[in-house]
Amino acid sequence: MVDFLEHLNTLSVSVGGGYLSAFEVGALKPGDVIRTTRQAGYSATLILNGTALAACEVVLLGGAARTVFGARVTSADAPPPRDAGPAARDDLVELLPFEVVIGSIQVSLASLRGVGRNTLINLDRPFSTQEDASLVVTGLPVAVGKVIVLGEEFGIRLTRVLGEPFREDTIRASGCLLDPDVARRVKDYDFRRPDRFSRNAIVNITETHRYFLRNLSGRFPAAGGLTLPAAEAGVDQCTFAEAQEWLKAGGELGLLVAENLPRRPQPATEADRWGAPGKLILEPDHPATSVAAEVRAWFDQAASLPVPARDFVLLYYRAGGPVQKVLSSEPEALLACLRGGWKHLVDFNLRVVPESDPVLKASPLVRENEMVILVRAADPDSRTALAIVYPYPTLEPIIEILD
Secondary structure (H helix, E strand, O other), X not given: OOOHHHOEEXXXXXXXXXXXXXXXXXXXXXXXXXXEEEEOOOOEEEXXXXXXXXXXXXEEEOOOOOOEEEEEEXXXXXXXXXXXXXXXXXXXXXXXXXXXXXXXXXXXXXXXXOOOOOOEEEEEEEOOOOOOEEEEEOOEEEEEEEEEEEOOEEEEEEEEEOOOOOOOOOOOOOOOEOOHHHHOOXXXXXXXXXXXXXXXXXXXXXXXXXXXXXXXXXXXXXXXOXXXXXXXXXXXXXXXXXXXXXXXXXXXXXXXXXXXXXOXXXXXXXXXXXXXXXXXXXXXXXXXXXXXXXXXXXXXXXXXXXXXXXXXXXXXXXXXOXXXXXXXXXXXHHHHHHHHHHOOOOOOOEEEOOOOOOHHHHOOOOOOOOEEEEEEEEOOOOOOEEEEEEEHHHHHHHHHHHO
């Protein structure tokens, strides 16, 4: 008998799922669009032999020459189960569960020891902008295609069907297979620039910063002219490189760096923070594309910082007249107003990071391709402007609250 811990299991990553009827599965063809019940911006699911194991996010591993799909474990708790599917009648296979799977690898339970939050998993699937997922029905791959977004929901547009169509006499619609008119409104999902935040999160972040600006104008009337654009136009998710382009277009800006101090004790070193003595990366035994060396180099660079990695908020400002004093001379007062804005959702513990802090000089605080939230406020004359950048890791722990 094979050692239980050494037996190979299927570990896969799903970005969403739902139900299809046997009739729909039998008639699948290239071009069909299937929506899932999961919103874009929500965690993906790490699945072991069909059982939800943990929450994760899809990431790209390796360099430009060899990029593969991977996953970063974000929580040891699995995402909540999907909503109940449409009611079946008397046939057990009338409605079939499906998953949109980014990749699968074979691993033993022994190799999963030490895997936990922040472990990176090499899914050994080359990155592609044409086909990046498989449609898996009751555990069997039936098609491949491109991950798409319809409104706020993930889905897949089929490019190839793996098998011959079959006849199913019982006609049944699940609601997950879209009709052609609706399917035309979908957009491709770009894993190089992933949507990390749902519309609900953007709305809540916008409202938070309206509270912040009200606090600011109440404490410093001279700053009362700062407002956010109408609707949610003042809050956007983008890469840090895109945020920098917008900031540079506005002219010379000052920078205030704030640190979000944790409320609970943190590991003493960076190596401890990133999961030691757990695993930094999980790869199959013989991957077609191994990225362990590149990933370990990234962790080694992070561990070499003189202080533990921290969560930051970057405040860029251009000020004129009395507002200059508030933004540049009284930064703690500015942060107090910002903390007050967040108070209805979360207790951010922000403090100013002095320019002499070694972490500001040791490594970039935010990588160019990292997703951020960019909040922009200005007065009617554009003499005063304030832009706040939240790197994704700063807001990741409160994603569920924002949603």
